[in-house]
Amino acid sequence: MTRIIIEPRPGWRMVDWHALWRYRELLGLLVWRDVQIRYKQTVLGALWAVLQPLLTMLVFTLFFGRLGGMSRNVTGDYPLFVFAALLPWQLFSTAVGQAGQSLVAGGNLISKVYFPRLIIPISSVGSAIVDFAVSLIVMLGLMAYCGVSISPHFLTLPLFLAGTILAAIGVGTLLAALVIEYRDFRYVMTFLLQIWMFASPVAYPLSIVPAEYRLLYSLNPMVGMISGFRSALLGEPFAWGCIGVSWLVTLGCLGLGLLYFRRLERRFADIV
Amino acid sequence: MTQPAIRVNNLGKRYQIGSRENGYTTFREALVGLLSNPFRRFRELSGSPSEQNAFWALKDVSFDVQPGDVVGIIGRNGAGKSTLLKILSQITEPTEGRVEINGRVASLLEVGTGFHPELTGRENIYLNGAILGMRRAEIRKKFDEIVAFSEVEKFLDTPVKRYSSGMHMRLAFAVAAHLDPEILIIDEVLAVGDATFQKKCLGRIGEVAQGGRTVLFVSHSMQAVTRLCNRGILMSQGTVAASGEIEEIVRAYMSAGEHGPAFRTWLPANAPGGSVARLNSVRVRDESGETIQSADIRRPVGVELEYDVLTGGQRLVPNIHVSNGDGVSLFTVLGWRENSQPRPAGRYRSTAWIPANSLAEGTLTVGVSLSTLDPVAVHFHAPDAVAFEVIDSLDGDSARGPYAGPFPGVVRPVLEWDNESVSQASPIRQRVAA
Numbered sequence: 001m002t003r004i005i006i007e008p009r010p011g012w013r014m015v016d017w018h019a020l021w022r023y024r025e026l027l028g029l030l031v032w033r034d035v036q037i038r039y040k041q042t043v044l045g046a047l048w049a050v051l052q053p054l055l056t057m058l059v060f061t062l063f064f065g066r067l068g069g070m071s072r073n074v075t076g077d078y079p080l081f082v083f084a085a086l087l088p089w090q091l092f093s094t095a096v097g098q099a100g101q102s103l104v105a106g107g108n109l110i111s112k113v114y115f116p117r118l119i120i121p122i123s124s125v126g127s128a129i130v131d132f133a134v135s136l137i138v139m140l141g142l143m144a145y146c147g148v149s150i151s152p153h154f155l156t157l158p159l160f161l162a163g164t165i166l167a168a169i170g171v172g173t174l175l176a177a178l179v180i181e182y183r184d185f186r187y188v189m190t191f192l193l194q195i196w197m198f199a200s201p202v203a204y205p206l207s208i209v210p211a212e213y214r215l216l217y218s219l220n221p222m223v224g225m226i227s228g229f230r231s232a233l234l235g236e237p238f239a240w241g242c243i244g245v246s247w248l249v250t251l252g253c254l255g256l257g258l259l260y261f262r263r264l265e266r267r268f269a270d271i272v
Numbered sequence: 273m274t275q276p277a278i279r280v281n282n283l284g285k286r287y288q289i290g291s292r293e294n295g296y297t298t299f300r301e302a303l304v305g306l307l308s309n310p311f312r313r314f315r316e317l318s319g320s321p322s323e324q325n326a327f328w329a330l331k332d333v334s335f336d337v338q339p340g341d342v343v344g345i346i347g348r349n350g351a352g353k354s355t356l357l358k359i360l361s362q363i364t365e366p367t368e369g370r371v372e373i374n375g376r377v378a379s380l381l382e383v384g385t386g387f388h389p390e391l392t393g394r395e396n397i398y399l400n401g402a403i404l405g406m407r408r409a410e411i412r413k414k415f416d417e418i419v420a421f422s423e424v425e426k427f428l429d430t431p432v433k434r435y436s437s438g439m440h441m442r443l444a445f446a447v448a449a450h451l452d453p454e455i456l457i458i459d460e461v462l463a464v465g466d467a468t469f470q471k472k473c474l475g476r477i478g479e480v481a482q483g484g485r486t487v488l489f490v491s492h493s494m495q496a497v498t499r500l501c502n503r504g505i506l507m508s509q510g511t512v513a514a515s516g517e518i519e520e521i522v523r524a525y526m527s528a529g530e531h532g533p534a535f536r537t538w539l540p541a542n543a544p545g546g547s548v549a550r551l552n553s554v555r556v557r558d559e560s561g562e563t564i565q566s567a568d569i570r571r572p573v574g575v576e577l578e579y580d581v582l583t584g585g586q587r588l589v590p591n592i593h594v595s596n597g598d599g600v601s602l603f604t605v606l607g608w609r610e611n612s613q614p615r616p617a618g619r620y621r622s623t624a625w626i627p628a629n630s631l632a633e634g635t636l637t638v639g640v641s642l643s644t645l646d647p648v649a650v651h652f653h654a655p656d657a658v659a660f661e662v663i664d665s666l667d668g669d670s671a672r673g674p675y676a677g678p679f680p681g682v683v684r685p686v687l688e689w690d691n692e693s694v695s696q697a698s699p700i701r702q703r704v705a706a
Contacts, residue, residue: 006362006371026402033388033399040390112385113403114362266365269358
């Protein structure tokens with residue numbers, strides 16, 4: 001017989017993996033719902049998932065590559081170079097943005113039904129992954145078009161994809177909890193993501209950062225993930241030092257995000 | 273002795289009021305608070321919030337629910353019923369105490385939680401089912417049943433934003449109605465929708481209850497509670513005021529007297545009134561003079577006004593305006609007499625008697641006023657001054673007789689019937705008081 005004990009549990013709490021697993025179907029359905037709704041009322045529908053990264057790539061190529069002269073620092077095609085970085089970056093920023101807003105948007109769920117609250121921000125990350133998958137196919141098409149073949153480095157892609165997802169979950173859950181507690185963080189979040197992009201090697205290569213600062217620079221978890229994506233897709237050499245530091249910071253972010261979320265979780269229904 | 277389905281021990285829930293009153297703080301407030309009073313903030317973080325800002329929504333609540341019991345939780349607004357349900361549903365955490373629930377539990381604080389207007393009926397069934405804790409396989413198995421119950425087969429692939437509100441409610445309740453827990457916790461989800469729909473929901477909950485499952489049911493409707501439940505818990509100001517057999521608990525609630533909505537009193541400063549008269553208090557009473565929250569449908573109900581006449585010498589007419597829970601005005605009564613005399617200044621008490629067997633079951637609100645008719649002037653008017661409940665205990669001697677099903681109508685008189693035979697060779701005429 002199932003037995004539920006309800007009592008106050010003050011302080012920090014571990015993530016209840018068992019409960020998360022039990023509600024995995026709900027997680028899947030919420031991801032599916034987000035994807036459905038996002039494109040249901042749009043004229044172009046799912047085509048947006050293709051257009052968005054393509055247009056961003058064009059803008060970047062024009063302004064940073066041509067006018068900014070950044071393409072001189074890049075071996076190979078600048079559009080491909082940018083697109084390879086936009087893949088993880090857009091996954092990260094969409095996921096973090098959606099996850100951050102998710103609790104406020106899902107306030108009704110929080111105050112009326114019980115399920116592990118982590119499902120809400122994590123499902124936002126999930127729907128960003130669906131968009132990512134579409135963009136990845138576009139990238140492969142672009143590579144074929146430009147005559148860039150897939151190197152064995154491609155096999156390492158899951159490592160960086162996983163890193164990006166975990167970083168997004170960490171930062172996303174942290175922000176979600178902060179936004180519900182202090183609504184200021186809604187504005188902080190938009191601003192933060194903008195700055196974060198410029199602090200990540202999206203429009204420029206890792207190599208323009210002086211070598212002695214690169215490890216420090218890699219404290220930004222997206223630095224290692226983005227450079228890893230470029231290496232995996234375009235066959236460039238790996239910057240393992242940066243990747244290692246970024247992965248450690250990612251795990252740190254994830255732990256902090258999940259634990260902080262769990263600590264604040266008990267208050268969500270009271271303050272949402 | 274069997275293990276209780278739910279055991280609640282010294283449960284308490286404290287809310288901080290003050291800075292958190294509006295639901296959230298801004299980061300700036302938190303920063304300012306931290307800088308201006310670091311020790312207060314420190315105390316809060318270390319778990320001992322200042323007691324003067326604390327409000328205990330629940331305190332020292334203990335009770336057991338045995339398997340198979342259908343328990344009605346009653347009490348007026350703010351008594352802690354909803355907080356209790358939220359804790360039992362694991363939506364919010366208690367501040368102290370402990371709850372033990374033995375068995376698979378489902379709670380229904382709202383129907384249609386998570387419904388999305390852009391999704392079709394079919395899609396929403398799966399989504400809502402999952403939100404309520406059903407497995408996908410389980411939903412698939414019950415899908416046809418859910419659709420049949422909801423009566424929206426034809427619109428299954430239409431986005432629910434195109435549904436009428438009735439269809440929306442039916443679909444939402446249909447999903448909820450097919451939850452299959454051992455313990456069911458239900459809030460007043462029935463307070464929505466039209467009367468037919470409410471009856472259908474009540475019927476379904478009755479079925480669940482008769483299936484030997486444990487049900488915890490929060491309601492304001494004494495009528496629904498008496499019909500469905502065998503045990504009751506009366507909450508008052510965050511504590512359990514009484515628990516026991518449902519009839520006993522409903523009776524306790526009915527005589528809860530001066531604290532309920534059936535009694536209202538005003539301070540002279542903010543009382544309705546003017547230079548001629550001022551309302552002092554209004555209450556709903558029975559024949560013995562007790563203030564009653566709930567009235568037996570078979571007994572007369574008195575609405576008593578107490579007021580001060582400040583300027584004497586007028587022929588004053590008190591009146592009452594009775595409406596039902598749907599806001600439908602049922603009747604207005606003027607206390608006018610051909611031979612009434614001008615009254616000198618002083619305190620007066622006027623009671624209007626609503627005859628037995630005239631009102632239907634449900635919540636009634638009563639507005640009162642005092643006027644003069646020549647010329648017409650209103651000296652005080654208190655709309656919705658008091659509210660009370662009319663209950664039909666189903667003992668067989670009310671207008672219902674032995675019939676317990678849906679009984680429409682805003683009033684429920686007992687009428688004289690003439691029954692005569694018209695087709696027999698020698699008609700007999702008899703008069704029956706029904």
